[in-house]
Amino acid sequence: MEYEDFMTGHTFRSRPLDLAVDTIGEQDLERVIAWLREYPRLTMANETRRFEEAWAKWLGTKYAVFCNSGSSADLLMYAALDSSGRAGNRKVVVPATGWVTTVAPSMQLGFEPTMCETDAMTFGMDAASLEAILEKEHPDTVILVHELGVPNNMGPILSLREKYGFNLLEDCCASHGARHQGQMVGTFGLMSAFSFYYGHHMSTIEGGMVCTDDEEMYYHLLMLRSHGWCKDLPKEEYARLVAKHGVDDFHSPFTFVIPGYNLRSTDLSAYIGMIQLEHLDGIIAKRVANHLMYQEIIGDKMRYAKCMPGDVISSISFCAIAESTEQRKHIVSVLNDNEIDTRLFTAANLGQHPFWKVRYGAFEGPVATTLYDCGFFLPNNQALDRGDIEHICDVVLKAI
Ligand SMILES: Cc1ncc(COP(=O)(O)O)c(C=O)c1O
Structure with a gap:
């Protein structure tokens, strides 16, 4: 489905595999x-x-x-x-x-x-x-x-x-x-x-x-x-x-x-928050399980954020790292072709953004910079199931 944002005039597509879906049903x-x-x-x-x-x-x-x-x-x-x-x-x-x-x-x-x-x-x-x-x-x-x-x-x-x-x-x-x-x-x-x-x-x-x-x-x-x-x-x-x-x-x-x-x-x-609290534990359980599925399927074929043994990741998106900016460009274009939503890994390196670098100079930490240059999101939300995640991983792994 396509719709026009009334404020910016940009056209957006609502895709089957969006990064975010509403929790207010x-x-x-x-x-x-x-x-x-x-x-x-x-x-x-x-x-x-x-x-x-x-x-x-x-x-x-x-x-x-x-x-x-x-x-x-x-x-x-x-x-x-x-x-x-x-x-x-x-x-x-x-x-x-x-x-x-x-x-x-x-x-x-x-x-x-x-x-x-x-x-x-x-x-x-x-x-x-x-x-x-x-x-x-x-x-x-x-x-x-x-x-x-x-x-x-x-x-x-x-x-x-x-x-x-x-x-x-x-x-x-x-x-x-x-x-x-x-x-x-x-x-x-x-x-x-x-x-x-x-x-x-x-x-x-x-x-x-x-x-x-x-x-x-x-x-x-x-x-x-x-x-x-x-x-x-x-x-x-x-x-x-x-x-x-x-x-x-x-x-x-x-x-x-x-x-x-x-x-x-x-x-x-x-009032909406009180209703949402009733769903919260269920939604978290789904996100935790989805994240584990991504880890299980992708294994060591790509880099992504991990936690300490014994910790629990309750992720909002699955953060993956391509091997290079060129490879990310390719993955993003394949994801777009397959109508799978993606975007820059939040700000990745805040020290590369004008609000910071104009005042303090660019921050050059190698890990943060790698996230800026090569990081991207894959969808994780409560609407996705095993079939969706297998499909997303299949598309990404084929692309690399
Ligand atoms: C780490 C972090 N801090 C702050 C915010 C800002 O939250 P809000 O969009 O509710 O202002 C976000 C938004 O996603 C975030 O991810």
Whole structure:
């Protein structure tokens, strides 16, 4: 099916083997319609709180703060460090492989970012390169990405945190349900970010969540999300701040304690999120199984991201690496001929993109650069079955 994008005018084809398919099904929409017929409140209120509690329980953190995108969740993590005074020397290590908004808030908020090379196995953060930066720069913050559902090898990274001491932030925007040695990603760091955009493990249309066990961070996240006011805080903390600043009852609901944003989502999205949570474990199980099928069929005939033994990959796409840019070009054209969706391996090497290289110069890490030059996606989503994956692998393996 072909359709024209109303904003750009580009023509898109909806193919049988798309990278992403919607997780919001017809029956889910029926439930949303029935709920809307009750004329509920739509702006952020009780549904949001319900969704946050359910998400925190699912993940295993004390607190969760729902916002309007994964990018906003990333921004909120940096902003909470900043406004709480816990950003330390404001130096931050950022990954070469990730998404632009993993890194962009550090630049917008005046942190001093240093880019770190990508690990050749997980495509997460390379621990040896990280240690070299820690040794030289002594940064107080490190943000890593569990790249497209492949958990970082957390062992060495956590040892480095013990040794050097830094705030660890986890960008889990595309890795819901991935596990390192049984522990869910998003529970290792001081804070973690998730995305609920279309095509991810679950969707709230747009949406994101910041998760933490740290009470102080939680309070800052709540204030930063809503203009910097304190009325979204739990009662006791609200009362404490109102008393501290000597504000009377009339002024207190609209007293702005810190410079904030409006990064809220809505109760409509939260209601959809509650329905999506019912499907989440099933969708993750499907993605995990599909990923294992890819690994089993492709074997050692191509390079792709792998995890540590005992870890679980909950992938959003299967990330493969061609032997050369020329070979990738050929594979991409064969995939196109066979109506199998593909694209650049997210940003692959963020340090090759203008937003970074114009300011800091290109990042030349060999692993990240190989991903930029030779990496590509193969579809993994909950709609694919063994036959589809055998077909995709057959097309790719014949092409190489
Ligand atoms: C690692 C990572 N971080 C952040 C984002 C941004 O999430 P959103 O699209 O919800 O803003 C994405 C999006 O896929 C991502 O993969």
